[in-house]
Each structure stands twice: as C-alpha cells, then as structure tokens.
Amino acid sequence: MADNDDVPFNRDFPLKPGVVEEVRPGVRRILCNNPSPFTFTGTVSYILGEGKVAIIDPGPDDEAHAAALLKAVRGETVTHILVTHTHRDHSPNTARLKAATGATVYAEGPHRASRPRYESEKISSESGADREFKPDIRVSDGETIEGAGWAVQAVATPGHTANHLAFAWRERGICFVGDHVMGWSTSIVAPPDGSMVDYMASLQRLTQRDEDLYFSGHGPEIPEGPRYVRFLIRHRQAREASILHRLAKGKADIPTLVRAIYIGIDPRLIGAAGYSVLAHLEDLVARGIVATDGDPVIGGTYRMAG
Ligand SMILES: [Zn+2]
Numbered sequence: 621m622a623d624n625d626d627v628p629f630n631r632d633f634p635l636k637p638g639v640v641e642e643v644r645p646g647v648r649r650i651l652c653n654n655p656s657p658f659t660f661t662g663t664v665s666y667i668l669g670e671g672k673v674a675i676i677d678p679g680p681d682d683e684a685h686a687a688a689l690l691k692a693v694r695g696e697t698v699t700h701i702l703v704t705h706t707h708r709d710h711s712p713n714t715a716r717l718k719a720a721t722g723a724t725v726y727a728e729g730p731h732r733a734s735r736p737r738y739e740s741e742k743i744s745s746e747s748g749a750d751r752e753f754k755p756d757i758r759v760s761d762g763e764t765i766e767g768a769g770w771a772v773q774a775v776a777t778p779g780h781t782a783n784h785l786a787f788a789w790r791e792r793g794i795c796f797v798g799d800h801v802m803g804w805s806t807s808i809v810a811p812p813d814g815s816m817v818d819y820m821a822s823l824q825r826l827t828q829r830d831e832d833l834y835f836s837g838h839g840p841e842i843p844e845g846p847r848y849v850r851f852l853i854r855h856r857q858a859r860e861a862s863i864l865h866r867l868a869k870g871k872a873d874i875p876t877l878v879r880a881i882y883i884g885i886d887p888r889l890i891g892a893a894g895y896s897v898l899a900h901l902e903d904l905v906a907r908g909i910v911a912t913d914g915d916p917v918i919g920g921t922y923r924m925a926g
Contacts, residue, residue: 633660669767678711703753724757726774779819798836811895901922
C-alpha cells in the first residue's frame, strides 16, 4: 500500500499490456491487463531464457494474457512454469499455459494459511487465494531449477503468503521476487494468509543475498534490491512504532488505529490496511508487548500489555 513516503517508491512503469519487452538479455516481461489498487498496472509475467524457456507467474485466469504469452514464445519450447505464490493474480493462468505447452509446473506447494484460523475467522470473506493450484513439482528453499541456459535457486520468502518463493538467477545477479518486494508500493501482509514475523524474516534474508536487481510481480524492476529492502524493513519498524505510540494513549480497535496511522489513504485500501495493522498486532501480542481479549483478530480491541 502506498501510504507513506519514507520508501523510495518508483511508479514509473510505462509497459503496456500484451507488449513483450526484453528488459535484460534472457529476461522478457509481459504485463497482464488487470490493473487495480492492489495490482498497480497489472501482473507482470516473465519469460526466462531463449529457445527453451521458463515462464514465471502466468497471471490471473485471463485468456488474452495467456494468448500474449504464447505468442511471445512462438517457435520456442516452454519447459518450465515457475509460480511465486498462489494468489489469484499470479497462478490461475498456469492451467491454461500448461495445457498449451506441456511444461512442468514448479512451486512451493498449494495454497495454505500462515497459521490456523481462529474460531471467529472461520467464516471470513475470502482473500484472493487460488485454491485450485497444484504444482507438478514441489520446490524447497535452496533448490536449483535448471533449464537451457538458465538456472534459478528457490528462495523461501514466506510472509505475503506462506508458500511464497523468490527465484534467484545467481550467476546473473537477478532475483524474481514476486509480491514479496514491489517497487511501486509495500506488500500486503494479511493474516491468516500472511504473517508479519515471516515477512520481516524474509526481508532480512534478501538483504543477506548477493542478487542486486529485482523483478517483481507488479511494477518496475528494482535496482539495488537489498538497499531497497532495508527501506522496507525500516518502514515496517516505523509502522510498529506508530501502533505502539497510539496504544500508549489508550486501547483501540483496528479501524481506530488505521485512521491514526494511514493518513490520506486511498479508501479502497482501508480494508487491507486493517489487515496489515492486524499483522503487526499479532506479532506484538505474541511478543507480549500488546494485549487483547481472546485471539488477536480483526474485530479485536488492543491495549499495551502489563
Ligand atoms: Zn500479485
């Protein structure tokens, strides 16, 4: 969510839907026409290699986008489909592309939440998960997936979703970071699908890696990726400090905290902002800094512990 100016966001991304752009040798990208407050200009799919290629994140259930991807690889063979995570703007088109190409699908696994649902969350309006998706091959952290002229290492990056992977093309210093890191905005971390503890640990992981150029699920590439990630870490630490600052004045529910913290937020993002605040509160409750009655849930009231 673009709600703060402490991160050097870049919203300059003129790529038009359906146009193939070779952004680096062996890296092509195509934008899907699914713009929204959550997806920016839409989902970006990537084509890795030449001749025998991999497609990263085929995108939402979108026939035109599948056709654009297939047109981009006409005369080539798609050997691999790699999926960063199971949100509906990233994985559903996999079925269409697999049917058309016979490629093998690689991902961490089917969709799952970061933690079990609490009783009060059992009937929750749905997040955006693609529960149909199943990879052919389940990939674990550190495994290398190799094709003709390219090799990427899977980097477990849970937080946005529990099954999120980044794919690091180590010899080229490139990392495909999915929705874990985006240049145009912060990522949504919404429990129980997402987890703030996991997300922060996954950000730290990236700062310890060598890849410097990031390609994201939405928006432009990110040069100096680890440096950018350090801004994101500081942004979340500042957000946590704002929550504690507000709670120090007295107990509050999540809508109150959102109003206090997200000044001037796009009204369409208020719901998601509430879940981001919940992600922080869940972490703060687990650390014994904040208290609530019962489970830390979206409808709860929160206060400083002790
Ligand atoms: Zn996405």
